[in-house]
Amino acid sequence: MNTYRPWRSLALTLILTLIMVGCVAFPITPVAPAPTPTYTIEPGVATATPPAELSSQTEQAFGSSCKDEAETTPIAPEKPAKEEAFPWWNNTVFYEIFVRSFYDSDGDGVGDLNGLIQKLDYLNDGDPSTTDDLGVTGIWLMPIMESPSYHGYDVVDYYRVDREYGTNEDFRRLIAEAHRRGIRVIVDMVLNHTSSKHPWFQSARSDPNSPYRDFYIWSDEGPGYKGPWGQRVWHRTPTGYYYGIFWEGMPDLNYENPAVTAEMQKVIRFWLEDMGVDGFRLDAVKHLIEEGRVQENTPSTHAWLRDFYAFYKSINPEALTVGEVWSSTTEVVKYIGDQLDLAFEFDTAQAMLFSARFGSRNDVLRAHRLVTERYPPNQFATFLTNHDQPRVMTQLRGKVDKAKVAASLLLTGPGVPFIYYGEEIGQRGDKPDENIRTPMQWSDAENAGFTTAVMAWRAPQPDYREVNVAAQTRDPQSLLSHYRRLIHARNTHEALRIGDWREVTVEDRRIYAFLRHSDAETLLVLINLAGEPITDYRLDLEAGPLREGTTGEPPVEILTGRPVRPPAVHERGGFQGYIPLDVLEPYSTYIIRLR
Ligand SMILES: [Ca+2]
Ligand SMILES: [Ca+2]
Ligand SMILES: [Ca+2]
Structure with missing residues (x-):
């Protein structure tokens, strides 16, 4: 049993609240006028001071940031983001895969690792000059270890691939084939509990x-x-x-027992060293250690993860962890830097979906203001939905144009984006969970081309004859083509991957306008979230990173390659009343390279 220590979390909450009310939570902020420290990932020195260590050192860090905040004016950081200062995951677009539903290579109705290998060229053929692949550069595999359930979140053997998916050798081949194409692979790691059959x-x-x-x-x-x-x-x-917090079939492991920690460290070492993974998605990680009735985000969990971080970085300093911390931004951020490399931004996900659904930028703008202020630059994982939530196209009531807007928000915004398989073709699905994890719709053939078996493990969505990869590949206006263009733009423009985010003022809330700015370039992103063309608008940027006056070639909209009207840049590096295009077409996205 755990010891209940309510005073610890109470005191922590109180002190943190006091700190966060008056000032920026992290000393590193993209809009701070002071020289922005270069962000590097090194074990133990990365980013923010641990929130739980409220020492004089912490006070210093937060204290100076408070002072900056008082005199902040939104001018350009003196040192704009440089690509080499960021870890590999900031240059990655991830794709979440449920192996059981992706592609079946041997006709037993169940997706498998060899099936995934056969479909890698769809994800990325490894040739940057071809753009008829999706272009993703990372994959997250939902659990692949031996498990009695269909989903795998209750493991019985952490050292072997589930026999329905293949063998450990198949997995090693998958890693080699993925790496050959420039795709990194992370796997779901379920630390909180085992199967009751373990x-x-x-x-x-x-x-x-x-x-x-x-x-x-x-x-x-x-x-x-x-x-x-x-x-x-x-x-x-x-x-x-x-x-067992989730259900009786998933008993929680006791991480107050050092023997459990030692066993799971062996597991982590095995997957990093023997299997060759690039990192882990850590399931349910906020529930690791309970303190009596306090069953999430406990100080004990934070402390355990601090040791865990040092452990996996000692094996491979480049290994990534992305945590499932299903909490508000202010809770999630406390894990970043010395416990987890990244965690999923559930608040931002919902905000992006709301903005796409209701045609107003207000939700996503509020979310992006908060995450860019609170996190170390771009150290958070963004997504629209995952395997636990009704699919995007279902939430957007089948509106393809709105799904395109949602994709634009995800793939032009700050953070590290994750796409849930099938999202790029607008695959649908609602609860129960099995229905949001149905087979990938490859074609209009029987069982959506997912398997040659008479019966797939689960039937594909009934709309697969119309909604499938083959049909959308041929259509330049399809959602899939939109995803391919956006990912390609992200892969070829570093400002979209590692750049600072900065709000551009526009009165009309149907328009979302912002800058992505790095050492190499400044991009203006303009999204019309609404179903009608917009002609009457003006963009204002009080201060910014642009050079005064207008010189050189006109700016270019990079999705179409068309030149657009240049801004008149004033002495503070911004602009006033800028109208780059006369008409913003309904539900359209423009990425304009200003510099
Ligand atoms: Ca199979
Ligand atoms: Ca390619
Ligand atoms: Ca637990």
Whole structure:
């Protein structure tokens, strides 16, 4: 059992609130007038001071940032973002794959690793000069380890690939084939719990004297309290009650037992060294260690992750972790820099979807202001939906134009973008979960071309005869073509990947306008979120990174290659009343290279 230490989290919350109310949370901010420190990833020195270590050192860091905030005017950072200062993941567009549903190579109705290898050229053929592939440069595989469930989030053997998906050798071949094409591979790692069928738990449950008993969390009498969403978390057995936050089939591991930490470190080492992965997506990571009834984001969890960070960086300093911390931005940010490299931005995801759905930039603007202020530059993972949420096209009621807007927000915005497989063709799906994880729709052939079996493990969505990769590949106006153009633009323009984000003022809230600015270039992104053309608008940038006056070649809209009207840049590097194009077409995206 864990010890309940409520004073720790209370005191921490109080102090952090006091700090964050009056000033910027992190000393590194893209709009600070002071010279911006160069951002580098090194074990232990990366980015912000750990929030839990409220030492005098922390006070210094936060203190100076408070002073800056008081006199902040939005002028250009003296040192704009330089590509070489960023880790590899900032130059990556990720694609989340459910192997069971991607492609079946052997006709048993279940997707597998060899099927994925056969489809790698669809994701990225490894040739930067061809643009008929999607162009993604990273993949996240949902769990691939031995598991009794269809989804794999309850592991029984952390050292072998699920036999339905293939062998460890198949996995190593996948890594080699992906790397050959410039695609990095991260895998889902489920640390919080095992399957109740895992040999450790089988032993722990049957025998209170088992050496594995303390691998899990036990109570003689059920403590009775519920979980964060009102669910039952204490589960009865003949030998006592065990804790499992998600359900009885997933008993939580006890990370207050050093033996558990040691076992999982072995697992991490195996996947990094023997299997060759580039990193991990850490499932349910905010639930790692409970402090009594406090079952998420505990100081113990933060402390454990700090040690874990040092551990995996000692094996491979370039290894990535991206955490599932399903909390608000202000909670998520506390993990970044010395515990996790990245975490998913659930608030921003929802904001982007709201803005696309309701045709107003207000939600996404508010989200981008917050994340660019709070996180170290671009150290957060963005997405629209994942395998736990109703699919984008379902949430947007089948409106392809709005799905294009959502894609534009994701792929031109700050952070590290993740695309959920099928999102690029507007695949639909709603709860229950199985229906948002249905087979990839490759063509209008039987079972959407996913398998040659009579029955797929789960039927594809009924619209696959119209909505599929083959049909959209032929159509330059399709959602898939839009995704390909955006990803290609991101791959070829560093400002979209690593650049600072800066708001451009425009009165009409149907327009979202912002700059992405790096050492090499300044891009103006203009998105008309609404279904009608807009002609009456003016863009203002009070101060910015542009050079005064207008010189050289006219700016170019990079998706079409067309020249547009240049701005008259004033002495503070911004512009007033700028109208780059007479008409902003409905639901259209423009990426204008100003410099
Ligand atoms: Ca198969
Ligand atoms: Ca290519
Ligand atoms: Ca836990």
